[in-house]
Amino acid sequence: MSILTKASEQFLKKYLNNASPTGFEAAGQKIWLNYLKPFIDKWELDDYGTVYGVINPGKPYKVVIEAHADEISWFVNHISDDGFINVIRNGGSDHIIAPSKRVDIHTKKGVVKGVFGWPAIHLRKGKDADASPTMDKIFIDVGAKNQKEVLDMGIHVGCVITYEDKMMTLNNRYYVGKALDNKLGGFCIAEVARLLKKNKKSLPYSLYIVNAVQEEIGLRGAQMIADRIKPNVAIVTDVTHDTRTPLIDKKKQGDTQAGLGPSLTYAPAVQTKLLDLVIDTAKKKKIPFQYAASSRSTGTDTDAFAYSNGGVPSVLISLPLRYMHTTVEMAHKEDVENVIKLIYETLLKIKKNHDFKYFKV
Numbered sequence: 001m002s003i004l005t006k007a008s009e010q011f012l013k014k015y016l017n018n019a020s021p022t023g024f025e026a027a028g029q030k031i032w033l034n035y036l037k038p039f040i041d042k043w044e045l046d047d048y049g050t051v052y053g054v055i056n057p058g059k060p061y062k063v064v065i066e067a068h069a070d071e072i073s074w075f076v077n078h079i080s081d082d083g084f085i086n087v088i089r090n091g092g093s094d095h096i097i098a099p100s101k102r103v104d105i106h107t108k109k110g111v112v113k114g115v116f117g118w119p120a121i122h123l124r125k126g127k128d129a130d131a132s133p134t135m136d137k138i139f140i141d142v143g144a145k146n147q148k149e150v151l152d153m154g155i156h157v158g159c160v161i162t163y164e165d166k167m168m169t170l171n172n173r174y175y176v177g178k179a180l181d182n183k184l185g186g187f188c189i190a191e192v193a194r195l196l197k198k199n200k201k202s203l204p205y206s207l208y209i210v211n212a213v214q215e216e217i218g219l220r221g222a223q224m225i226a227d228r229i230k231p232n233v234a235i236v237t238d239v240t241h242d243t244r245t246p247l248i249d250k251k252k253q254g255d256t257q258a259g260l261g262p263s264l265t266y267a268p269a270v271q272t273k274l275l276d277l278v279i280d281t282a283k284k285k286k287i288p289f290q291y292a293a294s295s296r297s298t299g300t301d302t303d304a305f306a307y308s309n310g311g312v313p314s315v316l317i318s319l320p321l322r323y324m325h326t327t328v329e330m331a332h333k334e335d336v337e338n339v340i341k342l343i344y345e346t347l348l349k350i351k352k353n354h355d356f357k358y359f360k361v
Contacts, residue, residue: 002337003341008191011031011187012175012187015032015035015187016177016179016180017167019106020183021071021073021091021160022215022216022217023090023160023213024160025214029045032069033053033211035190036190037053039053039055039190041053041054046228048213048220049069049213050212051210051211053209055196055203058206059204061205061354062232063206063231064233064235065189065207065209065236065347066210066236066237067183067184067186067188067189067301068185068186068222069182069183069212069213070213070215072090072092072179072216074087074103075088075089076158076159076160079147079150079155079156079157080147081146081147083144083145083146084139085105085155086139088135089135093325094325095134095135097327098138100115100116101163102115102163102165103115103161105142105160105161106162107155107156113142114140116138118133118138140161163327165178169333173259174331174333175336177329178327179329180330181321181325182215182238182239184319184331185238188237188336192344195340196344208231210225212225219300219303222301222304222305226312227309231312232313233274233312233356234313235314235346236316236317237316237317237318237339237343238318239321239329240263240318241256241320243257244257245322254293256292257290258321258331259332259335260288260290261282261289261335262318262319262335262342263292263320264278264279264290265293265302267296267297267302268296268297269298269303270298270306271313274313277346278315278317278342278346280349282342288338289338289342300318302315313356317342319336320332
């Protein structure tokens with residue numbers, strides 16, 4: 001039986017369909033916070049847009065559960081005399097998938113619609129027949145006749161651009177859409193807060209439910225908020241690659257499959273005792289999970305929390321995702337529920353002043 005409610009899935013759809021590009025996450029953060037408010041005791045917002053709710057505030061021992069709120073996007077970088085727009089990345093946007101995508105250009109006057117254009121196959125002859133998109137070739141067409149008309153629409157260098165795409169469910173099994181990385185994480189931690197409230201669970205510590213900004217350009221939001229909260233423990237959730245799809249080498253990327261449960265990562269930033277607690281919890285509660293390993297860094301907000309404030313025991317619980325950084329990211333519905341369950345059950349195992357030291361002398 002699903003732990004999600006009709007209201008939960010309505011929130012998820014609204015949240016995913018909203019644009020939250022890196023550096024411009026405010027609209028999405030408002031949606032997230034409005035859903036979270038009934039389940040928390042207080043909330044705070046920092047100057048760059050990271051928002052967090054607190055359950056049982058004021059306790060000296062502080063536990064964070066965290067996801068990141070921002071999605072990949074583009075910036076307007078140049079407007080040609082004849083009205084075409086060249087772009088640069090805001091986060092890890094993939095130029096290969098851009099041609100023929102519909103986009104929203106966000107301006108002070110509102111959203112302007114456009115498309116990433118591309119020459120017809122009939123016109124690509126000889127050495128150009130197999131031409132692939134590169135950053136210097138992709139461009140946006142807003143139907144303007146010249147540069148002045150583009151500027152009159154409110155478009156200028158620095159306007160942010162997101163793909164026009166909506167969430168759908170595939171085969172009643174997968175959530176599909178843009179920005180599942182990592183709005184699904186934000187959804188999961190909000191659902192954990194809902195379950196704690198619904199089940200009237202009392203925690204012996206203050207719980208911070210954190211939706212951080214600017215992960216896609218270097219974990220910046222997590223760095224700032226870790227210094228602000230100064231937690232004792234951090235449980236981070238993000239996405240990881242489903243490596244069972246074509247064109248991926250499992251020997252290099254690891255063997256992770258959507259539908260088999262959350263992925264738990266061994267890495268230098270992941271604190272071993274805390275990871276042991278998560279694994280033991282998964283086994284005792286019969287929550288399926290998979291193992292993964294990361295060399296040097298996890299590339300997630302786990303690294304930012306782990307190395308903040310003289311060192312914070314941190315762990316990464318990852319959601320397997322197909323086709324990351326595309327408009328058709330896919331996550332298995334059962335994996336989403338199991339991420340929620342695992343974070344929820346782990347929180348109930350953490351004690352007041354929990355000691356995660358490796359050994360005692």
